[in-house]
Amino acid sequence: MCSILLVFSACWIVFSHPTGAFPLDSGLNRTRRDVSCTGGLQYRHGDLCCLYCRAGTYVKSPCTRFGEAGQCEECDSGTYIEHDSDLTKCFPCTQCRSDQELVKQCTHAEDGKCQCKPGRFCHPDEACEVCKRCIRCKKDEEVVRNCTSTTNTECKKIQSKPGAPSDSIVVTVVCVATAVAVCVVFIIALGLYKWRRKRSDSQPDLPDSMKTELYNFPFEVQRDSEARRQSSNTLSLSRQLEEEFPQLVPVKGEESLRACFEYFEDLNVDYYRRFFRSLGISDNVIKGCDHQQYEDRIHELLNKWVEKEGRDASLNSLLRALLDLSQKRTAETIRDQALQAGHYER
Known part of the structure; x- marks a missing residue:
């Protein structure tokens, strides 16, 4: 009786599963296909979960066994990868432009860093396609904050001291004084000219050459005075430029x-x-x-x-x-x- 029951059970199994695939095996295959890799640590390669390559290296070839790392190769010179990853190629290092200077060297695990050269700036919240030149404060302004690689120069108007004459008043006084001086010189020259001419007319026996000299005397004096003044101004300007622009x-x-x-x-x-x-x-x-x-x-x-x-x-x-x-x-x-x-x- 037992033999008959065994034969019957075997026949039922064969006819119920003609392909030979048993429920236990099917469950195992489905588990391997649906396996999920640990985020941030592993990446999927076919039916395997491979460990990420560390920062500064790239995946030259993936793993061949579950949960292991493949072949990781160090980035070439001038390239980098900043984080653990499954990347198969490194990124090229940033190259500074002609208006920038390098402040941090590029490594295999970190990109280099550039900033604007002295005298130029670029706001960090803007696309830095070109470094702008720093402004210089005007003569009637003073520096509030010096220019940096990320901020422009800040200026503000110079406040006049209480009781001090403003620049406009000083300029007006100088102009009036200059005008008065010119008028005085002109009146003196005109008086000399008239006096010389009257004296020449009262001496008709003088040669014409002496009369010409008497006529031109005040104007020659004025021309000499003007030439000396211009020469003095030129020397003064030259000294001023030498002080402002010494030999560098x-x-x-x-x-x-x-x-x-x-x-x-x-x-x-x-x-x-x-x-x-x-x-x-x-x-x-x-x-x-x-x-x-x-x-x-x-x-x-x-x-x-x-x-x-x-x-x-x-x-x-x-x-x-x-x-x-x-x-x-x-x-x-x-x-x-x-x-x-x-x-x-x-």
Whole structure:
């Protein structure tokens, strides 16, 4: 009887599952297909969960056993990956632009960091496509906060001291005094002229040459006085410029000079041809650079000037050329930037 029951059970199993797939095996296969990998630690590769490669490395080949790491390779020089990942390629390191400087080197596990060069800034909440030049406070303003790589210079009006005469009053007094002085000189010259003429007319026997001298005497005195005044003003202006623009000393020779070329990019476009002509650059050479961007033109022509001048090339010569063109404000800006950046010393 037992034998009959065993045979019957076997037949029922075969006919109920003709493919040979038993419920236990089916459950095991479904478990492997539906397995979930641990987020932040593993990634899925086929039916396997592989461990992430650590920061600074990439997946060269995935794992072959469940829960293990595949073959991880260190990023090449100039590339990085900042976090553990399943990436198969590293990112290229950020390259600083010409108006930026590198403040943090790029490593395999961290990107480099750039910031605007001294004298320029870029707000961190804006797309920093180009670093803007820092403003300089006007003569009637004072600096509230110096320019940084992320903030512009802040200025405010200088408040007049109580009881002190305003600039307009001082200018008015000076103008009135000057006008009075001119009138006095004119009256004296006119009086001398009339006196000399009357005296000459009362002496008809004098030669014509002496009469001419008597007529011209007051005007010659006035011309001499004017010439002396102009000469005195020129000397005074020259001394003032020498005080404001003393000879600057480069910290690293020609390297310091070339580092200041970018400061000349703000040169007024209406003066740039006259500026380079004054430096001895021919019109043909200047015209040959017209196809370039304005900033590139400036650098190209300054490089040609350095090649022409050799050891005699200096920032002082460039500043003097700007002063001769009445571009004092530009010269002051370039001088201050060169000193602030540490390329030159007084």
